[in-house]
Amino acid sequence: MAADPLIPVPGVIQAPVSTADWNRWQWQMQNQITSVAALVSLRPDLKNHPLIQNEPMDEKTLRLAGLRMGISPWYASLIDAGRVDCPILLQGLPRQAEIQADPFIDPDPLAEELYMPVPDLTHRYPDRVLWYLHHSCAVYCRFCMRRRKVSQPAPAAADQLDSIVQYIRSQPQIQEVILSGGDPLALADSRLEKILSTLFSIPQLISIRIHTRMPVVLPMRITPELCAILRQFFPLNLVTHFNHPQELTAASHIALRCLRQAGVQLFNQSVLLKGINDSLAIQSDLARRLIASGVTPAYLHRADEIPGTAHFHTRLDLGAEIIAGLRGHLPGYAVPRYIVDLPGGGGKVPHEKTYYQGVIAPNHPMDANTPQDKTPAGFGVRRHLFENYEHRQFQIREIELRPNPDVSNNGLH
Numbered sequence: 001m002a003a004d005p006l007i008p009v010p011g012v013i014q015a016p017v018s019t020a021d022w023n024r025w026q027w028q029m030q031n032q033i034t035s036v037a038a039l040v041s042l043r044p045d046l047k048n049h050p051l052i053q054n055e056p057m058d059e060k061t062l063r064l065a066g067l068r069m070g071i072s073p074w075y076a077s078l079i080d081a082g083r084v085d086c087p088i089l090l091q092g093l094p095r096q097a098e099i100q101a102d103p104f105i106d107p108d109p110l111a112e113e114l115y116m117p118v119p120d121l122t123h124r125y126p127d128r129v130l131w132y133l134h135h136s137c138a139v140y141c142r143f144c145m146r147r148r149k150v151s152q153p154a155p156a157a158a159d160q161l162d163s164i165v166q167y168i169r170s171q172p173q174i175q176e177v178i179l180s181g182g183d184p185l186a187l188a189d190s191r192l193e194k195i196l197s198t199l200f201s202i203p204q205l206i207s208i209r210i211h212t213r214m215p216v217v218l219p220m221r222i223t224p225e226l227c228a229i230l231r232q233f234f235p236l237n238l239v240t241h242f243n244h245p246q247e248l249t250a251a252s253h254i255a256l257r258c259l260r261q262a263g264v265q266l267f268n269q270s271v272l273l274k275g276i277n278d279s280l281a282i283q284s285d286l287a288r289r290l291i292a293s294g295v296t297p298a299y300l301h302r303a304d305e306i307p308g309t310a311h312f313h314t315r316l317d318l319g320a321e322i323i324a325g326l327r328g329h330l331p332g333y334a335v336p337r338y339i340v341d342l343p344g345g346g347g348k349v350p351h352e353k354t355y356y357q358g359v360i361a362p363n364h365p366m367d368a369n370t371p372q373d374k375t376p377a378g379f380g381v382r383r384h385l386f387e388n389y390e391h392r393q394f395q396i397r398e399i400e401l402r403p404n405p406d407v408s409n410n411g412l413h
């Protein structure tokens with residue numbers, strides 16, 4: 001049974017599907033939209049949408065570029081065909097910008113694979129590990145920082161439960177396991193239950209965290225059966241990923257309430273995305289709606305430097321300015337922190353005084369090209385200096401698309 005009450009098939013959807021099937025998360029996963037043609041077939045009102053008309057991305061183009069498209073029928077039903085800048089469409093539709101010249105060339109700029117002591121487990125911080133449970137998602141978000149994994153049609157590596165548990169037990173400083181992917185809730189209930197009960201039997205762990213977009217892109221996944229499983233485990237934290245208030249539908253609200261009633265602590269992380277949620281008004285509305293659904297808005301992330309995502313990047317300081325604008329107008333617990341993930345495995349740091357040391361001046365020793373710096377014409381670059389929790393210094397490149405290919409690579413404003 002899906003989230004109560006059953007969600008009727010929206011009138012915009014042109015598919016022979018019963019309400020009962022529409023509400024089955026397995027049906028939604030099995031009928032994932034994997035091409036623009038299939039999207040238009042399900043949503044004929046999108047046929048003349050400018051993003052679809054002006055930026056054709058057929059299956060062959062996607063395949064040659066190694067890109068994967070995936071949108072759950074539910075998420076597709078939320079697209080506003082009358083808006084050129086619909087935030088749902090912009091997050092799910094592959095665009096030409098993804099296959100054009102881009103300053104980002106490293107598919108793993110955060111060095112997650114480098115800090116992998118056993119397959120499918122990243123151990124970057126002393127006290128916690130991140131386990132890639134699954135490479136499948138209900139929606140393949142165009143800005144995804146794990147594009148290198150979720151764009152691969154191959155399933156996740158074979159079951160690593162034994163080797164991962166063995167590793168955690170051998171490292172007594174590990175106190176938290178983050179279940180991520182892909183989307184861990186794409187796994188079957190029985191598999192999730194086994195993993196959770198195994199982890200909760202390890203005495204050194206004080207926290208288990210699930211990272212999932214299911215409450216956003218497939219609220220039908222939050223079934224009473226799943227909530228009954230989660231209810232057995234305490235304390236359980238779940239970090240979801242709403243980027244725009246338009247995503248916080250009545251169905252999502254019900255799914256989140258079910259999770260809260262099952263005793264799950266809810267947090268949200270969002271990514272600052274140009275043209276989607278890069279304004280104070282949108283972030284303020286999002287935070288208010290999250291609070292109303294029982295979710296603490298924890299983090300606003302700077303978009304990571306993933307190939308094919310430069311068009312989503314904003315000015316680096318914009319996130320900090322938005323957070324400053326929220327302060328005083330929302331309860332303190334509802335103001336997220338603006339987080340920058342440092343390239344090369346430096347880890348996450350807030351864009352705050354202790355960690356952010358300012359723009360790197362010309363001729364500073366760190367104002368130098370790194371192996372990743374192959375900035376094509378038409379992009380401007382400004383370098384910022386951060387220090388991580390280990391007091392190591394890292395450079396962040398702020399990228400801006402510029403219409404004039406003759407501009408210099410310095411002095412970005």
Ligand code: SF4
Nearest residue numbers: 137140141144182213
């Ligand atoms: S749901 Fe998460 S892991 Fe999956 S594509 Fe979206 S951002 Fe990436």
